[in-house]
Amino acid sequence: MRRIVRIAAWLYALAVYGFIFLPVIVLVLFSLQATSFPIPPFTGPSLRWYQAVLSDTRLTSALVNSLAVAILSSAAAVTLGFLSAWGFARFTLPSSTLLRGLITLPLTVSYLIIGMGLLVLFNWAGLPKSLLAAGIGHVVINLPLCFAIIYSQMGDHQINIERAARDLGAPEWKVLLLITVPVMAPAIFAGFFLSMTFSWDEFVISFLLTRFDTTLPVEIWNLLRSGLNPKTNAVGSLVFAVSIVLVVLFELTLLRRTPA
Amino acid sequence: MSASLVDISSVSHRFGQQVVLKNVSLQIEPGSYTILLGPSGSGKTTLLSILGGFVTPSEGKVFIRGEDCTSVPPAKRPTTTVFQDYALFPHMTVGANVGFGLRMQGVDGARRAAKAREALALVGLAAAFDKKPHQLSGGQRQRVALARALVIEPAVLLLDEPLGALDLKLRRQMQDELKAIQKRVGTAFIHVTHDQEEAMALADHCVVMNDGRIEDEGPPERVYARPATRFSATFMGESTILSGTVTEAKSGTVTVATSAGPISLPGAPQPGAKVALAIRPEHLVLGATGGAVALGSAKVRDVVFQGSFKRILASSVEDPTLQFIAKAPASAAVQPGDTIAVSCNAGDIILLTD
Amino acid sequence: MSASLVDISSVSHRFGQQVVLKNVSLQIEPGSYTILLGPSGSGKTTLLSILGGFVTPSEGKVFIRGEDCTSVPPAKRPTTTVFQDYALFPHMTVGANVGFGLRMQGVDGARRAAKAREALALVGLAAAFDKKPHQLSGGQRQRVALARALVIEPAVLLLDEPLGALDLKLRRQMQDELKAIQKRVGTAFIHVTHDQEEAMALADHCVVMNDGRIEDEGPPERVYARPATRFSATFMGESTILSGTVTEAKSGTVTVATSAGPISLPGAPQPGAKVALAIRPEHLVLGATGGAVALGSAKVRDVVFQGSFKRILASSVEDPTLQFIAKAPASAAVQPGDTIAVSCNAGDIILLTD
């Protein structure tokens, strides 16, 4: 009986893994397609489409844009999130629950709606579309996430640790720099990493808020709509490869260090 | 003002609507070991936080060494706190933790390390200098927290339930160590606990708090033997409690009518006053060859062996609602079900009038 | 086999390479209250898990009511466990928690509720039936866990440090209640703790474990007064320990040379044997009018007031490495710095040969 459950469990897990990896395998396979269509039969392998991607300046600059937006907007989100989490966890503020609710509210709103709202607002204010506008949108979606993650980690123990530092004579800024930030580093990092992931993959806000310089998902979307070829697969595979390297690096370096 | 090291003068504190400290005044002498004892919610932590500078009292003043410190921030006070959860900085080594206070004072690295090592040696952890807090046991962390607080030579060390998280054995051991360290360094310790035994084991001066007020204070022997209030009597160790009414009072002796019969003892209340008589378990005498005051006979309900003694629970035969709690030597041959005579000596009876 | 309720027969257990139980055998009698006592990591939880069916031992067998239960799953054993964290199902009411075991047995709703109410009444929580676990205090949850386990009328109730998370006062109170409930229901309780006082307060039968082995077992009075091993002597309460060598042995009496002088006492070891003599604090007599065996004089280092008594730490004048731990009545007028004579009675000395 147990054996049957075990076997069934294994089969099920394999099936789900298969489902999860199916599009990825197809993606990578047809990125190596020699002909113009990413459709069977497989005619590769060929690096033709990778060359095409790397020599397409719109794609490469979109890639740089995406990285910049992801890093900067995540840094902004995690900074704002951290400061406000610290404020709310450490001090009694009037209607704190309400204000915290306000900060986390965007978590419950679809990206499309956030993007639409900003589009209407920027139109109305006469602000041009730009990467900056998209970055602002990404901070809106990631700030509540960073806040929630960091706030949830600021327990009473963390509060006492800071009190101890103050008690031992540390001025406020040293408490922040020498104690709070290092102690909260795992949560801060988790917030940053998650924000990066979401910003990197975000489409609709960037689509609505950028003009010429745009992010990779939007450029891939344009690519998709401007002709059928395995270049799309090549971009996707490249992004995947880079991401895996990053994730593995994170895993090996930062996440391995088990905190106290 | 007096030469007290700390003088807490008519301090009251409110959290929103709730009054948690009610006109508390307290003096702390240099080099003393003071215990703040009281049930949960009685305001001990709040009082300690006011001393440490983490909370500014709604009313009243705090003087340390004669200076008004009421709203001086923690960093600038001659007090240091040892937190219940130790609050060690998890990302720093033990040495860096202990040296932190000196670092904030701008002491250079070499002197800092030397002093931190000294302080660690004082608490018996010289070898832990390069370890991280998570590599230490609970008791060791506690001692690091102590070293970290002591190294900056505070005039007053504040400890909020420093032993609350430890198991019984370690707790006993740490109590001995705390007391020894306090004697060695001579700093005034103010220590919060809700464990009566801890209070008695450590205190020079014991402060019993209840509901935001100081109920009783003094040397622990006095507080135990002659509690000022009924609360203090029941909170400081177990007692057999007899309620009664004063029937006679002359020349410093009163007679109280209780369900175990009339009892005469030294005291001042007027006839008609409702009083309670408390008798500590070790003062109840079981068996025929008893004390001067007979308390009738009782049926033993339970005998609990406690190593060096037996704890005996018995119900009065005369008044089954009256419960006796007594201690007998481990060798005593008392069995549940036995019926025995109970008595005590008049001088051991604590008369409580409130 | 014998008529024991539980018979653990030569059980050993390994986790990977680590041997955590080494050939443990133990009998549990019906209706008894057994305490497994030992330091952290000594294998208590592992042994209890083997009894409960959560772990199958690497070697050996477990018989319950004569039946081999070694690899019977928990659900099918006549044992129930009360977990240290209580493991009350937070999404169910107290009533549903207590009724869970009956529900699993297919008992219908009405009878289930009735029995659950009964069990709750037994632990004094009749009113909590419709509450959720999070609405209860720690002590109340503990009792619900007990009721939940008792309602399915197990032959053996297993408790893994059931009082570990409670504060001292509540702990004492729960100890009294546990004992009372056990007497009322008559189920055999097996209770793990590392608190000696708890063991002594509760046990009919006390099992001292160390490093995967049973060091000593028997009634707590015996284990306390006459511990079988040095470990058991030091673990079950404090002692003054004198190391020595047997110099003479005749007709059941030995003379041991110690740093406090030669001591004669009843015993069997051969001359030349290294032994240790342990004396419980309450058996050390301080002052001139002492016991039969003189232990020299000592300088009092510390006097700790413990309410009903004083705990006195003193160093032998003859051998400053020898530390005396004694108890004196609260009224004793001993001060740190005093030099006093120390003695005891030969019959109170515990002779340890290992």
Next chain:
Amino acid sequence: ADLNALIWCDHADPALLQPFEEANGVKVNVKEFEGTGAGLAIVEQSQPGDWDVMVIDSIDVPRGVEKGLFEPLPEDKLPLADLFPQVKMDGSTVVGGKRYGITEKFGYNTIGFNKTKVDPADMQSLAALTSDKYKGKIAIYDYYLPVIGMAALAIGKKTAELTEADLPAIKAELLKMKANAKLVGEVTASQTALATGEVDILVGGGEWVTAGLAKENPALDFSIPKEGAVLWSQSLTMFKDSKNKDMALKFIQYIMSPEGQARLATSSCYWGMPSNTKAALTDDQKKTLRFDEQPDFLARAQSYPAPNADLDKKMQDVWTEMLQAQ
């Protein structure tokens, strides 16, 4: 300085833009849009001077002129004489005697198909699109104007004369097509569907779908059925508020030059007929585009529907209903 161009996807091809950028030391920023309404909305949301050139349906040039967006083009500096006369569309590109737009590329929204899978004879009538024979084998190009135009042709209306009154009949025709269709897709989705054999017929398809794929998949073809086809034609315009009019003109001149025309005609997003008869196309490319058959095709084609704003909205609602029809 940069040149900011509001364009269709064919202009985003680096092969088209790079030669111009290199020759003039300028960066061409492009923003793609889908339909005239959206393009004009983008302009409205921008600051004056943000844009330099725009690609727009030839028939919609007057809409921009009405809004005062465009700058007249210097006819003498453009190769107007070389254009296919039928696609100059002066009725739209010239307003009030001034030329605001110049047609750069054209083609047909008609029936694209895989000739190995369907009977080419059937493709000579729009009726095939609603017949059971090809049920589930049809994709519809997701752009409402040309396909509504085709529906109009199918029920015998002239695309230039459509009114609100024609909409119910057009809707019925569209719903019949939808019932036969497997999907309604944008450029790539339609191409993919046709190229991968997902469908055999693309309603609204034409050389713009088949030509680019011809090399890999020679079976793809298009027909001009007996009812006719819809002629699409895109124009280049220059913004009145452009801060860079010289460069904008250079860009237009480049696109209209024989080299520019060839690159535009074979751009990666979609191919189409160059409006300049002198476009520097290879023979193969000309053959793929059926360059030589143009006179006949043009004769049988009808213009793109050109609804006013109100009718446009109604047409889009009809289109939405078609999409939602199950």
Next chain:
Amino acid sequence: MSTVTNSGRALPRAGRALPWALVTPALGWTLLFFVLPFIAMGFSSLTAHDGGGFTLANYSQFFTDPSYWRAMVNSLQVTAIVTVVSVLLAYPFAWILAEQVPERWQRLALMLAVLPFWTSYVVRSYSWLLVLAQNGVINRTLTGLGLVGEPLQLANTRFATVTGFVHFFVMLLTLTIFANLKQLSPSYRKAAADLGAGPVRTFLHVVLPLTLPGIMVGAFLTFVLCIGDYITPQILGGNNELLMPQLVMMQIGRRGDFPLASALSIILMAVVTVAYLACARWLKIERA
């Protein structure tokens, strides 16, 4: 005296200014770039497309035109199906990872399960198109094995949209449910077993109800992200039906009709709010 009185929390000397200085940037950001846009969108939704004043036409368009509210019905159907299917697929999977896979492989197994997360979302949807196509991997396999005669119509259908969504959300939910299962104290399971519950009843009566709050959080997240997503239905659905985001984007992309797009967004937002209120009691964010 600049101390925060009446506060148990420590803030010596820092004054009232500091706490506000800390939280104001985040609050300001949220007000400026989240609340204000919302208000702007609200105003916009009440104006006519071609300039002009106040009108309810944009809302009445939605409620009176069946092809508009049909989009909402479609969206709700698709989102409901996606949420249910994703949870049903992810739960057993997360359970297997948490309970059947040996402890030291769990991290790796989980990593592997979410790795495709890091392929671009847009590309992933497109990749499904290739998988589901007439002569894509699935149809080739099915026809190759002789399981079906004719290739199945998979791409460009609601099925394809749902598949693309489920793919994404199974990964997301596996993560959240796994975390939930891991943080469940093992003594609950032991206690249930001890009281006579077999594996099935332990799961039904104890494990499942205790992980339900976590499931609800995941399901709500799925709901929010799914109902607002444009990419997946647009790439995979074949435009055989429109979902709300497509309808919104159509207003912008085809006609630049921001007022109508705003009105549709606000209606979508209202629906999400209803869903939020339905799950609100499970969605608390509190300090540990």
